[in-house]
Every structure is written in C-alpha cells, then in structure tokens.
Amino acid sequence: MTIQSGGFQEYLAEEIKQYGGIMIPVKAGLMERLLVKEVDIEKLHPNPDDEFCMPGIGPNDRIISDYIARYQRYGSMKDPDSMEADSLIVEKVHPDGYIILNGHHRWAAFWRLGIKKVPVSIVNLTQKSDIEEMIHASEHDRRVTLDLDEVAFCQGDEPWENPIKGFPEEKFKERLRPGIPALLQYLSAEGYDIWVYTAEYYSIEYIREYFHYYNVKIDGIVTGTGRKSKGFAEERKNIEQLVRDRYKQTLHIDRRTVLHTFAGSTNFEEYPVEEGTFGWAQTVKSIIRKIENNESYK
Numbered sequence: 001m002t003i004q005s006g007g008f009q010e011y012l013a014e015e016i017k018q019y020g021g022i023m024i025p026v027k028a029g030l031m032e033r034l035l036v037k038e039v040d041i042e043k044l045h046p047n048p049d050d051e052f053c054m055p056g057i058g059p060n061d062r063i064i065s066d067y068i069a070r071y072q073r074y075g076s077m078k079d080p081d082s083m084e085a086d087s088l089i090v091e092k093v094h095p096d097g098y099i100i101l102n103g104h105h106r107w108a109a110f111w112r113l114g115i116k117k118v119p120v121s122i123v124n125l126t127q128k129s130d131i132e133e134m135i136h137a138s139e140h141d142r143r144v145t146l147d148l149d150e151v152a153f154c155q156g157d158e159p160w161e162n163p164i165k166g167f168p169e170e171k172f173k174e175r176l177r178p179g180i181p182a183l184l185q186y187l188s189a190e191g192y193d194i195w196v197y198t199a200e201y202y203s204i205e206y207i208r209e210y211f212h213y214y215n216v217k218i219d220g221i222v223t224g225t226g227r228k229s230k231g232f233a234e235e236r237k238n239i240e241q242l243v244r245d246r247y248k249q250t251l252h253i254d255r256r257t258v259l260h261t262f263a264g265s266t267n268f269e270e271y272p273v274e275e276g277t278f279g280w281a282q283t284v285k286s287i288i289r290k291i292e293n294n295e296s297y298k
Contacts (some may be wrong), residue, residue, distance in 0.1 A: 008112055025092070039090075041117070047099050047100055063105045064108045071109065077106050091124070123201050138246060142251075143195050144187050144253060145253065146253050148198040158177065161180060164213060172206075179279055179281025184211075195218075195221075196218055200223065201224050258284060271291070
C-alpha cells in the first residue's frame with residue numbers, strides 16, 4: 001500500500017516550527033501517570049532531536065505503512081506475537097501536551113488513520129533538578145554506578161535472581177542477574193551511595209519501586225540517557241561537575257571490570273572481573289573487599 005505523505009509532512013514541519021526549542025519537561029503526578037492511558041493526538045508533539053524529525057533520515061514511510069496495515073488487521077499496532085504494550089512512551093511538557101520519547105512512527109500511523117485518541121504511557125525521566133536533589137540527599141562521599149541495561153538486568157536467556165515473596169511479576173517485566181540485590185545491599189552497608197543508569201525510558205519512580213521490593217535503596221537514578229537533545233548534553237556536563245564536587249571516589253561496576261576513580265584526578269585502578277566458582281556478583285564483592293582493605297584516605 002502506498003501512503004500519500006504530503007499532509008503529514010506538512011503537519012510534522014508545523015509541529016517542529018511551533019514547539020521545537022520551547023518545550024520544557026515537567027513532572028506528571030502519580031494519578032496522571034496511573035489514570036491517563038490515552039490522550040488526544042493533538043496533544044502529542046514530536047521530539048525535534050529524534051532522527052524521525054531530521055530531513056534525509058526520517059520518517060520512514062515503509063515502517064508507517066506496516067503499522068497501518070497491522071492496525072487495520074489486528075486493531076492494534078503491537079506485534080501480535082509480542083507481549084509489549086502498544087502505548088507511545090511520552091513525557092509531559094510545558095507549555096502544552098506531551099513530547100514523544102518512543103513511538104514516532106506509530107504516532108504518524110495513528111495520524112494518517114485519523115485516530116483521535118492515542119494510547120500512551122507517561123514517564124518522568126531524570127532532569128537536572130532531580131539529580132541536584134539526589135546529590136543533596138546523599139549520605140556518603142563515595143558511590144557505586146551500574147548500568148541497568150548492560151549490567152543489572154538479564155539479557156536474553158540468562159539465569160535471573162528468583163523474585164522475592166510478594167514481588168509483582170505482572171508489573172515489572174525486568175529480571176535481575178543473580179546476586180545483584182545482595183551485592184547492592186553490601187555496598188550500601190559499606191558506605192557507598194548506589195547510582196544506576198539506563199538509556200531506556202523508565203520513570204524514576206518505576207526504578208525506585210522495583211528495587212524497593214528487593215530491600216535495596218537506590219540513591220541516584222538517571223533514566224533516558226540515550227536522549228539526543230543538545231540541551232540535555234549541556235546539562236550532562238553540569239551534572240558531571242556536580243557529581244565530582246560531591247563524591248571523592250566512584251566504583252564503576254561493569255560486567256568485566258570494576259573501575260575505581262578519584263575526583264579531581266586522572267588516576268584510576270582497574271580490576272578485571274574473572275567470574276569464578278562463586279559467580280559474577282561474589283567476584284565483584286571480593287574485588288571491592290580488596291579495594292577496601294588496601295585503600296587509604298587522606
């Protein structure tokens with residue numbers, strides 16, 4: 001099926017002209033995030049920094065056509081063999097409506113189909129003000145960082161940590177790698193703030209609640225790190241300075257290494273994680289114990 005794209009392209013250009021550069025993320029309240037599951041399509045605005053909005057890159061008419069065909073056949077744009085939601089992931093913005101974080105091609109398909117109400121999932125991504133509050137509330141002058149996508153959450157068919165009693169598996173689809181909760185509890189007890197990062201569009205509240213079920217206190221949460229906004233890139237520099245001013249030491253935990261860095265210094269210590277008899281988490285724990293025993297504070 002061939003799609004006549006002129007009308008939508010004009011609409012997209014007008015949206016970028018009207019809202020590009022003036023949208024400011026604002027927090028959506030708990031009730032709004034829980035109750036608002038669809039919004040008027042006029043309230044949705046494209047992200048001007050997304051490839052979808054860049055001339056010569058997007059939008060892709062073939063992808064839009066596939067979504068239209070799927071909707072006409074199944075009444076939904078999600079893959080019928082997938083458990084993923086059909087909702088567009090959006091963030092509330094000032095002066096009006098929501099900016100699309102994920103789902104631009106589905107938004108275009110809804111527009112061309114004439115759908116007035118579009119399913120959405122509203123998230124609160126980490127903003128600079130959030131990080132300032134987290135740093136102000138921090139209890140220690142050293143921290144640990146983990147990438148949720150690459151380190152903490154399982155990939156593919158990896159074995160996972162057995163959910164504790166009462167864990168709402170229907171609410172949280174992610175699964176932790178074995179030993180992650182015990183490792184983070186140990187680090188907290190040793191006087192480290194726990195900071196986690198993710199390129200995905202999770203809400204701060206979602207991540208905090210997830211780890212709460214494992215009795216793990218997360219001190220810093222940075223979500224949506226994959227955003228391409230030029231403004232966010234500048235904010236990231238400011239955030240990095242705030243972190244350097246607050247934390248004297250940081251342990252960056254990766255799947256294969258533990259990197260020990262020091263604020264105001266280019267010196268670092270790198271420890272390979274060679275998974276042995278007791279598994280990855282226990283190996284990381286033994287490395288940190290070694291660091292604890294050998295380091296001296298000024």
